[in-house]
Amino acid sequence: MNGYTKNKLEKMAKIERVTLDLLNQFPIKTIAMTDIAQAAGVSKVTIFNYYDSKQMLIKKVIFDHFQMIYDQYDRIVSSDLSFEAAYRAITQFQLAAMQQNTACLNQNIMTLYATDPTFYDQAARDQSQQLMLALIGKGRTDGFINPRYSDDTILSLFQIYSEGMKIFGETPDKLLAMTDDLTAIFLNGLR
Structure with missing residues (x-):
């Protein structure tokens, strides 16, 4: 599991699904980490614990x-x-x-x-x-x-x-x- 707990992997999967959903709906420049966090039901801090930046998350x-x-x-x-x-x-x-x-x-x-x-x-x-x-x-x-x-x-x-x-x-x-x-x-x- 690459050192990740099941809970962390599930959160990351949800963050990534939500990010893809937002990319399907809005231009990148209008998507804020706050939007991703809110849609995924996590804090921005949680997202930044998993991804260094919005750009890295979007690239992934x-x-x-x-x-x-x-x-x-x-x-x-x-x-x-x-x-x-x-x-x-x-x-x-x-x-x-x-x-x-x-x-x-x-x-x-x-x-x-x-x-x-x-x-x-x-x-x-x-x-x-x-x-x-x-x-x-x-x-x-x-x-x-x-x-x-x-x-x-x-x-x-x-x-x-x-x-x-x-x-x-x-x-x-x-x-x-x-x-x-x-x-x-x-x-x-x-x-």
Whole structure:
């Protein structure tokens, strides 16, 4: 239990659920620790005993949300699907996940991604890179990816795409509308 009592783990889970609920409803800048504490039925002191700052709490909540997405990506990449089918399945899953989120949560995620250089930490980048390398490996096995493109080149392309997404921080719906075209452009470019 990582040195945590059952009661502490239950409180932390409730604080994190409440924080996610608030992120689904309100812009980050309008959510105060007082709001989180009140909704969770705990004191601000209790929250600060578990989390160093509001930013750390919000990052944890969002990364836990992302972990479920990464787990699904891993299942898709590890499946018997071809590279192209796996890439499209990942893209469609990501689109569906974003559509299940409220517009406010998507906006909050994009705002953090665009404005906080520490938002996507090294561990998250490493996990994402490992998933991308596994997907690239599947593409190479299937003969889909042009062999003259190195893994580093393809990873750089993923990074450029990821960095480019920051421009949609204010309008994630615009990005969603372009998903099919961006997928086709990307897949055609790898051949």
